[in-house]
Amino acid sequence: MTIYIHNVIAKLLFTLLLLLPVAGFSQDIGIYCSSSTTWNGTNWSNGQPSASKDVIFNGNYTFNGETLNACSLFVLDGANVLFTEKANAVIVHNVTVAQTATLIFESDSNLIQTLGDKNTGKVTVQRKSSKVKKDDFTLWSSPVIGQTLLGFSPQTLTNRFYTYNSTENIYNTVQTPATTTFEAGKGYLIRIGEDHSESPEKWEATFTGVPNTGEVTIPLSYVNDTKAYNAVGNPYPSPISVTRFLNDNSNVIDGTLWLWRKTDDPAKSSYAALTKLGYQANTPYDSNNSIQNPYLLDAEGIINTGQGFVVKAKVAKDLVFNNTIRKAVNTDIFFRTATESDPVTVSRFWLNVTANNVFSQTLIGYTPEATIDFDYGMDGESIMDGGITFYSIAAGKNLAIQARPAFTASDVVRMGFKAQSAGTFTVALDHMDGLFAQGQDIYLKDKTTGAIHDLTNGSYSFTSAAGTFEDRFTIVYTQTLGTNNPGNEFNEVIVYSSNNKLKIESTEQIQSVVVYDLLGRTLFENNNINDVTFASDQINTKQVIIAKITLSNTSVISKKIIPQL
Numbered sequence: 001m002t003i004y005i006h007n008v009i010a011k012l013l014f015t016l017l018l019l020l021p022v023a024g025f026s027q028d029i030g031i032y033c034s035s036s037t038t039w040n041g042t043n044w045s046n047g048q049p050s051a052s053k054d055v056i057f058n059g060n061y062t063f064n065g066e067t068l069n070a071c072s073l074f075v076l077d078g079a080n081v082l083f084t085e086k087a088n089a090v091i092v093h094n095v096t097v098a099q100t101a102t103l104i105f106e107s108d109s110n111l112i113q114t115l116g117d118k119n120t121g122k123v124t125v126q127r128k129s130s131k132v133k134k135d136d137f138t139l140w141s142s143p144v145i146g147q148t149l150l151g152f153s154p155q156t157l158t159n160r161f162y163t164y165n166s167t168e169n170i171y172n173t174v175q176t177p178a179t180t181t182f183e184a185g186k187g188y189l190i191r192i193g194e195d196h197s198e199s200p201e202k203w204e205a206t207f208t209g210v211p212n213t214g215e216v217t218i219p220l221s222y223v224n225d226t227k228a229y230n231a232v233g234n235p236y237p238s239p240i241s242v243t244r245f246l247n248d249n250s251n252v253i254d255g256t257l258w259l260w261r262k263t264d265d266p267a268k269s270s271y272a273a274l275t276k277l278g279y280q281a282n283t284p285y286d287s288n289n290s291i292q293n294p295y296l297l298d299a300e301g302i303i304n305t306g307q308g309f310v311v312k313a314k315v316a317k318d319l320v321f322n323n324t325i326r327k328a329v330n331t332d333i334f335f336r337t338a339t340e341s342d343p344v345t346v347s348r349f350w351l352n353v354t355a356n357n358v359f360s361q362t363l364i365g366y367t368p369e370a371t372i373d374f375d376y377g378m379d380g381e382s383i384m385d386g387g388i389t390f391y392s393i394a395a396g397k398n399l400a401i402q403a404r405p406a407f408t409a410s411d412v413v414r415m416g417f418k419a420q421s422a423g424t425f426t427v428a429l430d431h432m433d434g435l436f437a438q439g440q441d442i443y444l445k446d447k448t449t450g451a452i453h454d455l456t457n458g459s460y461s462f463t464s465a466a467g468t469f470e471d472r473f474t475i476v477y478t479q480t481l482g483t484n485n486p487g488n489e490f491n492e493v494i495v496y497s498s499n500n501k502l503k504i505e506s507t508e509q510i511q512s513v514v515v516y517d518l519l520g521r522t523l524f525e526n527n528n529i530n531d532v533t534f535a536s537d538q539i540n541t542k543q544v545i546i547a548k549i550t551l552s553n554t555s556v557i558s559k560k561i562i563p564q565l
Contacts, residue, residue: 042059
């Protein structure tokens with residue numbers, strides 16, 4: 001009987017709480033959920049928090065590496081709630097913070113919201129940059145509403161805050177950083193404060209404002225293919241998935257993300273490239289933690305809280321962020337350094353070219369999901385800046401990251417090299433995984449010297465004049481090649497659709513053709529062609545298909561056929 005009376009009294013008190021205004025709130029507690037639990041500084045009033053309860057803090061609380069699940073979160077006047085040591089708050093609905101309360105998320109902690117309900121009151125979100133030194137820049141994006149640029153970095157000179165001008169391909173100075181607030185989803189290039197160390201050190205950023213949640217859109221500028229770059233950024237107080245973000249925006253961007261360099265050095269590229277295949281850095285592997293790998297902590301890749309980046313628009317439409325791409329990945333810096341345990345199922349290798357202080361890196365990877373054409377979200381274009389650029393070439397594009405079909409030892413990859421000054425340069429493997437970590441040889445063929453050098457046994461040095469050279473180097477995987485002109489073998493196969501009929505023409509005899517749809521299902525197979533031409537009306541070319549062609553020289557070529565509208 002006593003327990004029953006206590007339960008009745010508790011329900012009556014909670015009902016009264018719903019009817020009375022709560023100090024500092026414009027919204028009644030209980031609007032979304034049927035029950036709640038309140039922390040009074042010592043105990044929970046109605047059991048531990050859960051995703052089905054409103055969670056109310058009427059006293060101080062620190063989450064050390066824990067995850068708080070709540071239907072909605074309320075922090076009352078005078079209460080101080082801290083998330084630290086890789087803690088997470090996962091909230092279904094809204095977050096409400098009273099004027100005299102504090103809700104703080106330290107650099108390795110996250111606030112994640114499932115739905116897009118409006119938040120009320122300010123939170124503090126801290127985030128550490130990678131190691132930077134005085135005069136370095138970082139591309140930032142705010143996870144909160146109302147944060148001013150100068151308030152965010154008060155020691156930065158007022159003429160060192162920039163936004164990207166897409167029509168002119170330059171960064172423009174923000175004229176009034178003291179009153180200009182971060183726009184959600186936009187990237188701002190900001191130089192480190194004048195009081196920062198001359199040696200590389202992390203800088204802890206602090207954002208204060210109402211946390212962003214729900215759908216965030218930002219219009220992209222597009223003039224033409226060369227005036228289409230836009231500086232954007234993660235708008236949430238939690239990491240976002242690279243893979244999900246690219247998938248959601250496949251109709252508006254070209255599938256490459258570029259990250260601003262973390263060290264001020266004009267001899268190196270200003271950007272590192274990122275796609276679903278992997279990450280191409282602008283510094284050597286594990287180089288003073290200056291560039292980090294977004295794929296170390298999560299197989300989908302992450303863009304961390306506060307991180308700005310550059311995308312290339314395909315059309316002048318809105319870029320879209322939403323809560324479904326947010327992830328509870330805990331790291332106290334933008335990215336962490338890559339290791340051989342990088343959780344991928346492809347086979348990849350990274351090549352560096354160096355000379356004195358200049359540096360360039362390129363990534364080549366093999367996966368059944370790719371073709372030799374340009375694959376959205378897999379292949380990544382090169383910005384082509386810096387003192388030197390080493391890149392691969394496919395589908396008429398210069399690539400910092402190239403995804404190729406399932407590996408065959410007869411494959412040949414065409415490489416390009418650009419140098420601002422003449423000199424002696426060195427090509428070396430940075431690191432590798434998959435088949436290449438298991439002993440597969442990687443040869444650099446230099447058509448100028450006639451050398452075929454095994455890069456798995458050491459680096460290769462060469463001299464070059466200044467300029468751009470796209471017919472000198474190829475990557476091969478055997479010393480004895482099956483054709484007299486291996487660098488052109490892919491260009492010697494033409495695949496097209498004519499009157500709904502698939503046609504293939506080749507200078508080498510075609511042994512077999514297998515056709516797949518985008519789900520990997522086999523639509524057609526013929527293993528006994530033995531001719532230099534092939535045609536079939538048994539294949540529906542009104543849909544996107546992939547043709548896998550095996551030639552008599554054992555070369556295997558994959559071509560994507562896109563129907564003409």
